[in-house]
Amino acid sequence: MYSFSIPPRFALTLLAGLLQTVYAHAADDAADASAGPTQTVEIKSTLNTASSSAPSKGSLDARSALSEVSDQFVRDFTSPVADYSQVLQMAPGMFSYSSNGVGLGDNKTTIRGLSDGNSVIAFDGIPFNDTNGVSHHAWVFFPSQFTGGAVIDRSPGSAATIGQATYGGSINLLSRDLDSTQRTSATGSYGTWNTKLVGLEHATGQFGPNGSSNLLINAQKMKSDGYQTYNKQKRDAASLKYRYQLSDDTAITLFSSWLNLTNNTPAIKGVTRANVEQGNYNTLLSGDPTKGNYWGFNFYDISTAFNYLGVTSNLGGGWKLEDKAYVYRYWNKQNYNNSTTVISSSSAVDKLNSYLTKGNLLRLRQESSLGVLRTGVWYDYAKSFRYQIPSDPRTWVNQAAPNFSETYQTTTVQPYVEYEFHVTPALSITPGVKYASYKQDFRHLQDNGGAVGPLGGVYNKTTGVITGGAPFIDNSVKYTDTLPSLDMHYQIAPTWTAYAQIARGDQIPSTGVFDTLGAKVGMVPKATKSTTTQAGTVWQSDKWNLSADIYRIRLDSPYSSSPDPVTGEPVYFLNGKEISQGVETEGTVMLGSGFSLYANATVGTTKYDTGKWVAGAPADTETLSLNYQHAGWNGGVFVKRVGKVYADNGSTHEAFGIDPVTLANLFVNYRLKNPMPFAKLAKLQLGVNNLFNRHSIVDVAAAGTKTSSSAAPSPADLLTVLPERSVSATLTIDF
Secondary structure, three states, rough: OOOOOOHHHHHHHHHHHHHHHHHHHHHHHHHHHOOOOOOOOOOOOOOOOOHHHEEEEOOOOOOOEEEEEOOHHHHHHHHOOHHHHHHHHOOEEEEEEOOOOOOOOOOOOOEEEHHHHHHHEOOEEEEOOOOOOOOOOOOOOOHHHEEEEEEOOOOOOOOOOOEEEOOOEEEEEOOOOOOOOOOEEEEEEEEEEEEEEEEEEEEEEEEEEOOOEEEEEEEEEEEOOOOOOOOOOOEEEEEEEEEEOOOOOOOEEEEEEEEEEEEOOOOOOOEHHHHHHHOOOOOOOOOOOOOOOHHHHHHHHEEEEEEEEEEEEEEOOEEEEEEEEEEEEEEEEEEEEEOOOOOOOOOOOEEEEEEEEEEEEEEEEEOOEEEEEEOOOEEEEEEEEEEEEOOOOOOOOOOOHHHHHHHEEEEEEEEEEEEEEEOOOEEEEEEEEEEEEEEEEEEEEOOOOOOOOOOOOOEEOOOOOOEEHHHHHHHEEEEEEEEEEEEEEEEOOOOOEEEEEEEEEOOOHHHHHHHHHHHHHOOOOOOOEEEEEEEEEEEEEOOOOEOOOOOOOEOOOOOOEEEOOOOOOEEEEEOOOOEEEEEEEEEEEEEEEEEEEEEEEEEEEEEEOOOEEEEOOOOEEEEEEEEEEEEEEEEEEEEEOOOOOOEEOOOEEEEEOOOOOEEEEEEEEEEEEEEEEEEEEEEEEEEOOOOOOOOEEEEEEEEEOOOOOOOOOOOOOEEEEOOOOEEEEEEEEEO
């Protein structure tokens, strides 16, 4: 069986070769640089440099494999209805799909072959995620109009990287920059599937005494019929960012966002293989109320809010403080019929998944001639309420006993400290350590056997009523980890740096640990851990922006359980280890006459220690884009290719093989200054997603039978398929 392995000697040799290749291009620029090789030179971005033109780029300050996605990419090269997953598409090894159309479905982002729930996603440094498992919902948090780019660290990061899933990497979404002058922007967009968006944005610019205040407000309304049949979407959202310069040394920032999404997305989201083979790529729900998949039996109503108050202050003596107090809310009320064919008094599910999270993130930094001390503590408290109750989809009259009903609290505390030693003016070494503590307190109500069972009572399947027994049961669990990190950063030349890193990450277990009969567990699991080793280099000039890295990650596999032979209680155990390893590169080159070329590639493997591929992990991903910018014109063609992946069938790995997927998008923008006496600027955008109208199968959402596979496919297999080509036209006028 083929395996991919990077021996340490080979890794060093390959990295040296990469450095030599970069140096060959950099020699002339470095020789002419006025600063010596031990100085740090700030690369100033202008409209005609590789750094400013790059959709995604490495950083000369990077201490790990890091990419920065620009605000310009978000503004000009994503659909106006896009969610934040589209912002992340350009970085190496990252991809996601939305089968109902861009911004019209709850899609997940894969990073280095690891799924969405294996990584931290944060907004302005504040992690956010579901509380029953570390997963994220791109369709209801931070649409593209709220987002000003992203910083993607494809590693556990340093000790200062916080979150409940540093296991796979960390993504930091950035809020929009505040304008220096006043502006009001009105946006209207119309596209395929009757997709409409109207938005209004107002930037005050600096105002108040000495220009100490600045405010940005955004509001939008979106409606779409969606690509899939009867999968309609409606989204209303608003955000506010305010900054007050209290003094020369202290600033206060307030951010607040709100979003409400209603739609008719079912719990069973795939298209049957039988339909796909007949060329029906979008058959999902029915307009017939006598059928189990009637659209009126399937609907979401989701509201989210995200708020923080931040303070940054220069305390003197080299000390700087950053503190953010925050609160965010997720409320997902979902109703769905649990069968595409059956309609009965218990065939549907009345579901709620809700949580309110509060916390504080304190960071302190002290600079001296010896180096930089970074320390701080993250405190996060989440209170959650979840239930699922059998119901009648025709009346939504619920049965008495739920499938499960639970409340729980999650308390996370992560203090950290690291010190960046300036060994020489060019070399810094940063050791650090983080302590991670996760405590969860559960209350499970008695149920019909879907989770903890009737707790000593008797469940009547006919009436749906539980007689007797304990009304609830309480449990508590605590996970703790000590996570060290060590990295080295070396400045080879003013525009050329290299780094090496080894770091530990972890991931909190799902709350499903106690979803067993009587909530009895013989041995609870521990947080899963990862160890990442990587080395890389970044080089920048006006015409080139290049980065490359080599990585190897050793990860704990997910847990399984088996009954204790004496007590019969489940005992959790790791399935083994996973190894993810490979080579990544990305870069932009200025071609002249307004053209630039961007490309990235990741080649590697993500496998279990048995040699089998982890589901959804490709052997390679590639991105290529040709961009043009001149006068009022700005455009780009972006092509993403994801290599072959495998999907599991229950406990069988590599049951399904999924062919490589190539997806191309086109965006053309034209800006016209002072188009009318009352307008400062008009911007017209034409966007085309899935330019070549591919209907590629990208995943197997669910196997139709227990033995279904690529060798023996079932017509009932549920497949995830790319939506057809979509076109949008958007006009924005600034006043």
